[in-house]
Amino acid sequence: MLERRAHIRVSTPVLVEFPNPETMKTERSFTQDVSESGMRFPTAVRLTVGQELPVTLELPFNGSTMHLTGEILWIREVSRLGAPQYDVGLRFRWIEDPDRQRLARHVAGFVARRA
Secondary structure, eight states, rough: OOOOOSSOOOOOOOEEEEETTOOOOEEEEEEEEOOSEEEEEEEEEEOOOTTTTEEEETTTTTEEEEEEEEEEEEEEEEEEEESSSSEEEEEEEEOOOHHHHHHHHHHHHHHHOOO
């Protein structure tokens, strides 16, 4: 299978916060994987492909937050018993350059530790 991603993804838990589009309540999750250009995370919130979502990320052991806007690229239902759960693929549409660089360093550091 040909890999089409431009950036390396790493499996690392990064705290994700975003507003539930229906209730505007802040939802929390942790990434399943993240790269310089996007992430995958689980949620019980039903989102829509193509939807723009304001997101706050907090890197582990860092304590500082970064704000970005992402676009939902895909959604997969991963649980059919009980309350639905979804895996969501999100591409970063807007992120300040210093935050993007900090995220890239985090990903690169994670890759270096595993090599």
